[in-house]
Amino acid sequence: MKKRFLKYSQLVLFAFLAIALVNCSGGDDSPETGGGETEDNVYKTQRFVILTLSPKISAGADAVYSWSVESVSSENYALTNLSSKEALFVAATEGTYKFKVVITDKGTSETEEITVSVSAEAKELKSYISKVIEFKPAPGQFVNDLPVANDGDSADRVLSRTNMYLAKKNADMISLGAFGGYVVFGFDHSIVNIKGKRDFRVLGNAFWAEANPNPDAEMRGGSSEAGVIMVSYDKNKNGLPDDEWYEIEGAGHNMEKTIRNYEITYFRPDPNKVPVPGGGTGTVIFTDLEYIYWKDNQGKDGYLVQNNAYNHSLEYWPKWLKDQESITFKGTRLPDNAVDESGNGSYFVQYAFLYGYADNAPNSDDDSAIDIDWAIDKDGNKVKLPAVDFVKVYNGLNQQAGWLGETSTEIMGAVDLHLLGENIPTR
Helix, strand or coil: CCHHHHHHHHHHHHHHHHHHHHCCCCCCCHHHHHCCCCCCCCCECCCCEEEEECCCCCCCCCCCEEEEEEECCCCEEEECCCCCCEEEEECCCEEEEEEEEEEEEECCEEEEEEEEEEEECCCCCCCEEEEEEEECCCCCCCCCEEEEECEEEEEEEHHHHHHHHHCCCCCCCCEEECCCCCCEEEEEEEEEECEEEEEEECCCCEEECCCCCCCCCCCCCCCCEEEEEEECCCCCCCCCCCCCCEEEEEEECCCCCCCCEEEEECCCCCCCCCCCCCCEECCCCEEEEEEEEEEEECCCCCEEECCCCCCCCCCCHHHHHCCCCCCEEEEECEHHHECCCCCCCCCEEEECCCEEECCCCCCCCHHHHHHHHEECCCCCCCCCCCCEEEEEEEEECCCHHHHEEEEEEEEECCCCCCCCCCCCCCC
């Protein structure tokens, strides 16, 4: 009797636990699974988690769906895929969000109401980069200094060091080199695409000129080395940036001299090559006017010029790629923005694009903040994303500014403006 009683007790206990797990849809697994659903059409989730909403009403393959908002406790949310069976929802603020979906199938319409209860996250989230996933700079003056790269370093070791530089609250600076050089990073949560607000900022070292020799300059400028930004959300929920990428369309994207689908190849210089010195400005000397050869898909070619302007290694080719003969990059090339306002090569001003890029405006300036609603697909069409999980930044300029050398985008981290409580209106 005792053995049979124990077995019966165990069965009762297991049944109780199973029922409890089904009903506890807002438990610790919610951030990973996207939340759960109760029998009353109430989803439970946490802040900054993309949730898939789906009606219970069965309909045919040709049914038409139309989602709309009934009431929300905060405007800090996103609801996308409004004409699909499955809508995507994510919120930056706790509260109750009520929606309805009208399903029209073979001339008959039915309406279903769905409620989402959003709670605070179980674990404190970071407003800054949590992981650098890929780092591939183009040749440039600082690529072996920011971050430091030593002889014999592998690509993995440099990536690990890049994480040490960027994946922290007060990040250190890295350089992306010349056109096309890029970095890919992610966050420990989804950055919500809130309507009417800018959502995140990529930090750089841009600044405004204090003494522009041109008193009639209409644009703001100084050191503006625009990096093009791309975004992606983890649609397949595997934690990797292997879903579709979308480009943030900044003000420079539609300028007359912008080149889409630009491609450039850099060729590793022969270490035994004889330098071709010449000229310079002040104490800056051009130590090799034909240092690193490049050619593009526009029928043009040229050289990255080597100079002695900075107290750092003069080797521009990434040290961990010493056995690679060439590197190719693709992307949107923005118009040249550097102007010699002095007329003698001593004072260059890099004029900023109005909005939409990294390292283009100072970090304290509203126009360095990004709205996810500026995203476009590969064909240039506007897209509506619920949020983003991954960001890619690449240098969008192929130009040299005299003694300053090649224009190179620098990155000093990235932040979620909603987690920081910054409410910056969009354009």
